[in-house]
Amino acid sequence: MKAIVIGATGATGKELVELLLEDSSYTSVSVFVRRPIGKSHNKLTEHIVDFSEINQFANLITGDVFFSCLGTTLKVAGSKENQWKIDFDIPASFADVARKNEIKSLVLVSSYGASAKSSVFYSKMKGELEDYIANLNFEQYLVFRPGPLIRENTDRLGEKISVKVISFFNAIGLFKNLKPISTAFLAEKLAIAPKKLPIGMAILELDAILYLN
Numbered sequence: 491m492k493a494i495v496i497g498a499t500g501a502t503g504k505e506l507v508e509l510l511l512e513d514s515s516y517t518s519v520s521v522f523v524r525r526p527i528g529k530s531h532n533k534l535t536e537h538i539v540d541f542s543e544i545n546q547f548a549n550l551i552t553g554d555v556f557f558s559c560l561g562t563t564l565k566v567a568g569s570k571e572n573q574w575k576i577d578f579d580i581p582a583s584f585a586d587v588a589r590k591n592e593i594k595s596l597v598l599v600s601s602y603g604a605s606a607k608s609s610v611f612y613s614k615m616k617g618e619l620e621d622y623i624a625n626l627n628f629e630q631y632l633v634f635r636p637g638p639l640i641r642e643n644t645d646r647l648g649e650k651i652s653v654k655v656i657s658f659f660n661a662i663g664l665f666k667n668l669k670p671i672s673t674a675f676l677a678e679k680l681a682i683a684p685k686k687l688p689i690g691m692a693i694l695e696l697d698a699i700l701y702l703n
Contacts (some may be wrong), residue, residue: 496558505677595630
């Protein structure tokens, strides 16, 4: 299979690319990034692009499986408008082109609580992206909704605190549906999902992610 990845410089995306390169099921891995990822491999093709000019490189978005791992925080984005451009507009545009270019499978990293009906900005944004891509009718569409993620060497104070708090409650039997998982663990499940799951759409909440083998 030929894989395409956006979000390859993020915590989950980095882990995913490493796994795809090691996996013999994937014959090539193409990443679309704003800056070099600093890695060389005979299966890896790196496209340095301007994400606002997707039509200029649409012909390069070809393959069998498209992994959408792109996302940011409101703090990094600086505004809700900028976060929407990164978390919704870019993945949606890539999905449009991927469908037109007859890519069969799309794997989306979404979020726990994603819903277009949510009153929470982040959850609503993720839910609307899920719905937008669903309407494109990929042969296989797999949505991952993990809870808090454990990122190695993270500098996000809020993330560190939330992981510690939820882990404490998990230890006493509460909030099991929000159990933190590592980005490495999530990447492992993303890589095997297109091979293990059937054609059609599937939404993988935490339990399904944990038991995907």
